[in-house]
Amino acid sequence: MPILLFGSRHVELITGKKTATIRKLWKKPLSPGDRLHCYWNLVSKERKKLFESKVTDVEVIKFGDLIKNDSLAREEGYRNAKELEADFKKIYPEDTADSSLFQVIRFKKLPIEDWEGKKIDEKSMITKRADILFDVGKFNKSVVCYSAALKFDPNDVYLLNKKGDNLSRLGKFEEAIECYDKAIELDNQNEYIYNNKAIALLNSNQPELALKCSDKAMEINSNNEFVLYWRGFIMEMLGKFDSALQCYDKILEINPEDPDVWNAKGNILSELERTEEALYCYEKALELCLEEPPDAGMWNRKGNALMELGRFEEALHCYDEALQMENENDAFICNKGVAFLEIGHYNDAIECFRKALVINPSNEDARILKDECLENL
Incomplete structure (x- = not known):
């Protein structure tokens, strides 16, 4: 039961686009038909199963030839052979002579019902990977994972909302709004989704529409500090400074120790040339x-x-x-x-x-x- 460990940069494994990998030639080489058990090789000791697959082809190649082959390098996720060479010399410092042998393993992912080993919840696994990538700011990769997870359940509200957030981070606001709209169709009582759509509309220079979404969020929960904060920002962008101040004041009634809100209120007061009040807000923000x-x-x-x-x-x-x-x-x-x-x-x-x-x-x-x-x- 050969095991393959993959680094988290190989997101294409999740989508099924990556169907090959290059490894140092093992003492017992692989053959077509062999079963592979594929895992994420995390930095921690914990390893997560990805899938099982069947070897379809094995090509043995010398390192001297490998580092001249841009096509193979791209299959392995590198931009070119030069980048592969630099990385492989770190991974295999003792095996990078021109005559050193490597194997190009091509494989086909098996349906979960055909797995020999432990079955996993693929949707959950992919979602967790997406959330990790999102949290560390790797938005191009996380959006791929959210899209892959949605293939298991296109009506998952959490995934639609997270994919929308992800697309917003990438500046793809129209696509983000489409995700939020679908999520709202499925759950029209979630103020966070309306608020996220409002942010996307604001970032796409549609503040009036953003305010309408904020209105919907407020109808659901008028005491949500996150909604109030962004509503204040939308009001500010529309030049409605008194309304913005009302939003920030309401947050400070709920949570008087939020430095970001004191700072935002100070900015509005500065704009209104109420300097003494603005200074008080900035001092409160700094204290907190x-x-x-x-x-x-x-x-x-x-x-x-x-x-x-x-x-x-x-x-x-x-x-x-x-x-x-x-x-x-x-x-x-x-x-x-x-x-x-x-x-x-x-x-x-x-x-x-x-x-x-x-x-x-x-x-x-x-x-x-x-x-x-x-x-x-």
């Missing part, structure tokens, strides 16, 4: 970032609010915090230069504007402000 440090953008926005209030020294501290995280951000450096300019530290300001221009020569604000500083020296 206990487990994860605040991001550079949050420090920058607090600095901007302090600048509007004429609190330039405090603003400088905020820009320094932002630049510790993103020291090549020309916008942050330029903002720091403005703070120096406001307190009359022209040489420090010039140095900031000069650095911003080195990073981004097209930063016109930095160029104009640098010239203004030079006139004041």
